[in-house]
Every structure is written in structure tokens, then in C-alpha cells.
Amino acid sequence: MARAALSTEEIRDKLRALPGWELREGYLCRSFEFRDFVEAFGFMSQVALWAEKLNHHPDWRNVYRRIDVALSTHDVGGISDLDFTLARKISDLAASLIR
């Protein structure tokens, strides 16, 4: 099931297929820089719709054109497959925006 905590080894293994993301203090983290706030918040809006659709929401911070994303699965007290599903989606959305 998606709702089981992955081991550190499993996480490190899966991270190899997810460039830009890293494990930091129990969170799957990645930072993004866009051209400006319009582009950054446009990206956040796309991520928000997917987060709601997946019923899995990021811990994220935005300062102007920068966004720091941290993912974990509260229910399991760690990182689950769901975090990787959302992380992959976030990377895809960013790739379609960042030139």
C-alpha cells in the first residue's frame, strides 16, 4: 500500500530516479526558482490542484520567485510512495515551466 513508511534504503533507491530531490530531516525536499512571482505562483496553483486530487499536500514555503517544498506522510510518520508520486508530479510540472 501507498501508506507504509519506506526504509531509508528504499528512499535512497527511489531518489536516484528523481533528480533534484533530497532527503532532509525526514522530508523529501526540493527547491525551485522561477522567473518571477507570477510564474512561481502559477506553478503552485498547478501543484495545489494535484495535491488535492491525490489528497496529499505539501509543506511548502514561497518567497517571491522561490519555492521550497517538503513532503512526508504524516499518517505513517515517514516517507511513503505517495510522497514519491507527488514529487514526480511536481517535477513534471516544474519541467514544463522552467526553461
Added chain:
Amino acid sequence: MARAALSTEEIRDKLRALPGWELREGYLCRSFEFRDFVEAFGFMSQVALWAEKLNHHPDWRNVYRRIDVALSTHDVGGISDLDFTLARKISDLAASLIR
């Protein structure tokens, strides 16, 4: 001008008219809790449009239905009238959403 740093006394004075906000580590801060993520991100979208319109953007963090907002004016290295303008707008938007 809006782009001058306010003194701590001026800030404390203006904060009296702005319930819920406080000065913390050089930022004008307030936290909000909404019913769920849909409501929280809907609020963020409204704030984003106003931030862009005012050309003044928050440092903010969102975790599910919670949002922590921190405002300051980088150009002047402190809090300016612009932060109070945005803070007031944010309070108005929240008041129209929080029941």
C-alpha cells in the same frame, strides 16, 4: 513614501489597528487556519493576486489548512507602510472566508 522603514514605535502603533498581526524577528506575522486545503489555497490565490497588484510579496508557508505569513520590505531592510497595506488586505480577505 511607502518605501521608508518604520520605527519600532510606529510599527507598534499601527499594529494596534491590525488585530492578529505581530512583529516577530523583523517581520509582520500572522497565521491563519482554514477549514481545509481547498479553502486555504483559495485564500492564498486571492492574496497572490493582491500581492502581484501591489508588487509586494509575502514570505509564506502552507501546511494543509494552515498558512503562516511574514511580511517585510526588503528594499528598506525593515517594515514599511507597504507591509501594512498588504497585511490589511490579507486580513480583509481572511475575514471574508473565515466563519
